[in-house]
Amino acid sequence: xxxxxxxxxxxxxxxxxxxxxxxxxxxxxxxxxxxxxxxxxxxxxxxxxxxxxxxxxxxxxxxxxxxxxxxxxxxxxxxxxxxxxxxxxxxxxxxxxxxxxxxxxxxxxx
Amino acid sequence: xxxxxxxxxxxxxxxxxxxxxxxxxxxxxxxxxxxxxxxxxxxxxxxxxxxxxxxxxxxxxxxxxxxxxxxxxxxxxxxxxxxxxxxxxxxxxxxxxxxxxxxxxxxxxxxxx
Numbered sequence: 001x002x003x004x005x006x007x008x009x010x011x012x013x014x015x016x017x018x019x020x021x022x023x024x025x026x027x028x029x030x031x032x033x034x035x036x037x038x039x040x041x042x043x044x045x046x047x048x049x050x051x052x053x054x055x056x057x058x059x060x061x062x063x064x065x066x067x068x069x070x071x072x073x074x075x076x077x078x079x080x081x082x083x084x085x086x087x088x089x090x091x092x093x094x095x096x097x098x099x100x101x102x103x104x105x106x107x108x109x110x
Numbered sequence: 111x112x113x114x115x116x117x118x119x120x121x122x123x124x125x126x127x128x129x130x131x132x133x134x135x136x137x138x139x140x141x142x143x144x145x146x147x148x149x150x151x152x153x154x155x156x157x158x159x160x161x162x163x164x165x166x167x168x169x170x171x172x173x174x175x176x177x178x179x180x181x182x183x184x185x186x187x188x189x190x191x192x193x194x195x196x197x198x199x200x201x202x203x204x205x206x207x208x209x210x211x212x213x214x215x216x217x218x219x220x221x222x223x
Binding site: 006031032034036042043044045046049089093094095096097098099100101102103 | 153
């Protein structure tokens with residue numbers, strides 16, 4: 001089955017700096033790669049996703065890049081703000097099943 | 111549309127008991143997936159149902175089971191509870207055959223004493 005690895009497990013940045021979280025996957029059949037943000041005590045919520053026919057996608061301060069050859073994808077957050085502090089999960093899906101990374105706890109220091 | 115709902119929100123059980131958790135998906139969504147979330151382990155996939163059929167199953171023992179009803183509502187059952195079953199159980203729904211965005215419920219926090 002699919003195996004998704006996520007790094008780093010914790011990340012601290014100064015407010016205004018950029019944050020990058022990286023994930024790798026193993027199954028070349030995976031074609032959908034969402035990123036979820038989970039604030040403390042709340043449910044995971046989708047922040048951005050990318051499909052395998054696209055190399056990059058951007059939504060305001062958030063961007064995701066995908067390298068199918070190397071089987072890795074990354075989340076980039078620019079101009080970080082304290083409200084970006086949360087746990088971020090990447091996932092890969094070859095169809096009906098989602099495989100999640102173990103999460104990155106991001107802390108933005110004011 | 112109303113979001114995904116889960117009941118109960120909190121449960122405390124003792125070892126050896128069984129428990130049933132319920133998930134109501136967003137109206138019109140036919141796929142429901144269940145996940146176990148524990149600190150440091152992320153979201154571990156339990157199973158996924160579509161139109162009352164289990165399509166996928168994760169690597170959990172047979173004590174974990176589920177079902178889906180004709181209205182797409184889903185239940186999961188854990189029998190003979192163990193201390194290690196303490197976790198947040200999340201369900202997520204999506205509109206159709208994947209992959210599409212999954213919408214998560216608030217979760218059920220299960221504590222096994």
